[in-house]
Amino acid sequence: xxxxxxxxxxxxxxxxxxxxxxxxxxxxxxxxxxxxxxxxxxxxxxxxxxxxxxxxxxxxxxxxxxxxxxxxxxxxxxxxxxxxxxxxxxxxxxxxxxxxxxxxxxxxxxxxxxxxxxxxxxxxxxxxxxxxxxxxxxxxxxxxxxxxxxxxxxxxxxxxxxxxxxxxxxxxxxxxxxxxxxxxxxxxxxxxxxxxxxxxxxxxxxxxxxxxxxxxxxxxxx
Amino acid sequence: xxxxxxxxxxxxxxxxxxxxxxxxxxxxxxxxxxxxxxxxxxxxxxxxxxxxxxxxxxxxxxxxxxxxxxxxxxxxxxxxxxxxxxxxxxxxxxxxxxxxxxxxxxxxxxxxxxxxxxxxxxxxxxxxxxxxxxxxxxxxxxxxxxxxxxxxxxxxxxxxxxxxxxxxxxxxxxxxxxxxxxxxxxxxxxxxxxxxxxxxxxxxxxxxxxxxxxxxxxxxxxxx
Numbered sequence: 469x470x471x472x473x474x475x476x477x478x479x480x481x482x483x484x485x486x487x488x489x490x491x492x493x494x495x496x497x498x499x500x501x502x503x504x505x506x507x508x509x510x511x512x513x514x515x516x517x518x519x520x521x522x523x524x525x526x527x528x529x530x531x532x533x534x535x536x537x538x539x540x541x542x543x544x545x546x547x548x549x550x551x552x553x554x555x556x557x558x559x560x561x562x563x564x565x566x567x568x569x570x571x572x573x574x575x576x577x578x579x580x581x582x583x584x585x586x587x588x589x590x591x592x593x594x595x596x597x598x599x600x601x602x603x604x605x606x607x608x609x610x611x612x613x614x615x616x617x618x619x620x621x622x623x624x625x626x627x628x629x630x631x632x633x634x635x636x637x638x639x640x641x642x643x644x645x646x647x648x649x650x651x652x653x654x655x656x657x658x659x660x661x662x663x664x665x666x667x668x669x670x671x672x673x674x675x676x677x678x679x680x681x682x683x684x685x686x687x688x689x690x
Numbered sequence: 691x692x693x694x695x696x697x698x699x700x701x702x703x704x705x706x707x708x709x710x711x712x713x714x715x716x717x718x719x720x721x722x723x724x725x726x727x728x729x730x731x732x733x734x735x736x737x738x739x740x741x742x743x744x745x746x747x748x749x750x751x752x753x754x755x756x757x758x759x760x761x762x763x764x765x766x767x768x769x770x771x772x773x774x775x776x777x778x779x780x781x782x783x784x785x786x787x788x789x790x791x792x793x794x795x796x797x798x799x800x801x802x803x804x805x806x807x808x809x810x811x812x813x814x815x816x817x818x819x820x821x822x823x824x825x826x827x828x829x830x831x832x833x834x835x836x837x838x839x840x841x842x843x844x845x846x847x848x849x850x851x852x853x854x855x856x857x858x859x860x861x862x863x864x865x866x867x868x869x870x871x872x873x874x875x876x877x878x879x880x881x882x883x884x885x886x887x888x889x890x891x892x893x894x895x896x897x898x899x900x901x902x903x904x905x906x907x908x909x910x911x912x913x914x
Contacts, residue, residue, distance in 0.1 A: 479703075479704045479705070480704075480705045480706075480707060481704070481705070481706050481707075482706070482707065482708045482709065482712075483706060483708065483713075483714070483715050483716070483717070483729075484704070484706055484715075484716045484717070485716075485717040485718075485719055485724075486716070486717070486718050486719065487719040487720065487721070487722060488720060489720075489721060490721045491720070491721070492720070493720075494718040494719055494720050494725065495718070496716065508728075509718050510718040510719075510720060510725040510726050512720055516720065516725045516726075518718070518725070518726040518728075518740060518742075518751075534726075534740060534742075534751050534752065535812060536725070536742050537742075537764060537798070537811070538742065538749075538751040538762065538763075538764020538765060538798070539764070539765065539766055539798065539811055539812045539814075539912060540751070540752065540762055540765055540912070541812060541813075541814045541912065541914055542914040543914070545913075545914035547815050547872060547913065547914050548872075549815075549871070549872055549873070549874060551843075574842075574843075574874050575815065575874050577815075577914065596817070596872075598870045598871065598872070600845075600847055600869060600870075600871075602846065602849060632851075632854050633850050633851055633854050633855055634850065634851060635832070635833045635834065635835070635849050635850055635851055636832035636833055636851050636889070637832065637833035637888065637889065638833065638849065640849045641849060641850055642846075642847050642848065642849050642850075642869075644847060644868065644869065644870075646870055677843065678842070678843040678844065679843065679844045679846065680843060680845070681845075681846050683845065683871060685871055685872035685873075686872065687815065687817075687872055687913050687914060
């Protein structure tokens with residue numbers, strides 16, 4: 469067995485097996501000018517999962533993890549879930565357009581959500597986005613409105629009559645929208661809404677961090 | 691067998707070529723046990739595969755076609771529905787736990803059709819989408835919601851006046867509510883679903899038409 473050898477020429481093989489022996493990771497390192505860029509292989513300390521790790525250490529900066537059973541996670545893939553944990557009161561109802569402000573992040577892989585309202589695409593791709601805002605204090609006079617996911621390239625808009633459709637007991641109605649959006653690097657996405665027909669008395673509600681009722685989530689899909 | 695070799699000259703590379711036929715692969719073993727094999731499957735249209743074990747083409751966990759179409763047939767993912775329709779389960783304010791008793795698919799076998807429960811096999815971010823088809827809605831059903839209930843938090847949607855939203859379809863009064871989220875779930879966390887209609891008697895049904903027309907469904911997948 470050859471171990472930790474340097475190969476100083478083009479290597480051509482009919483197949484290639486890496487085996488560290490009784491223990492340790494089994495890996496191939498991709499380096500450029502002695503800088504370790506990516507390492508791929510099987511992590512002996514992680515249930516023999518197959519990983520693609522950035523840098524020179526399998527198990528650090530894992531970008532792709534495939535368990536033996538085939539469950540694939542990508543801990544650094546851009547993905548976020550932002551929620552409201554308390555009500556935002558009197559934000560629309562008279563035609564005011566309100567961009568929902570989220571006061572808590574459940575997760576923000578990549579750190580691309582600004583902590584309030586805006587997700588910024590770190591790279592060009594197709595992003596799946598969805599959100600829901602539970603409107604409160606609706607009356608029958610709030611007879612129109614829309615919810616929209618605003619991206620730099622285009623707007624995804626749903627219209628409805630929240631006053632008529634509201635829950636008669638709670639006077640609530642959810643504005644929900646979703647899309648698979650084309651976003652270029654540095655493009656932004658927000659979640660906005662507008663209710664018309666009456667006064668500025670409509671709330672965007674929540675019931676705490678474990679029952680948020682208003683959220684905005686998304687991820688880089690492809 | 692080559693082990694832990696490094697290629698460290700500029701413009702050097704590693705090429706694996708079995709010759710006229712056969713797979714081109716790189717195997718990662720530990721103590722002589724083949725753990726994963728990656729490479730190109732000569733008998734699968736030259737697709738790039740990541741296969742668990744020591745046989746490319748068996749236990750495929752990741753497949754990239756030459757055209758760039760990526761599939762992962764062991765990635766946790768499910769699509770479930772109710773059939774036949776369950777009758778008189780809510781309407782009076784009962785928060786009914788929907789028993790999604792049929793599966794279109796359940797990659798990973800993480801969904802329990804007896805209880806309507808999905809259990810996360812690994813920690814990750816899961817996209818969950820629920821639509822509930824209410825049937826036999828009455829003029830008194832002016833309050834309702836549906837929920838995706840995970841161990842970490844609950845996502846409520848469909849809060850509405852079913853009577854206003856219902857559509858007339860023969861003698862049945864029907865309406866569909868929807869909610870979706872990208873949720874954080876830890877390994878072994880569970881997820882169930884709730885449907886509630888209120889302000890009448892317990893006469894509202896939950897259901898679907900059957901496997902080829904899903905008027906209500908619950909689906910999810912491990913995203914990242």
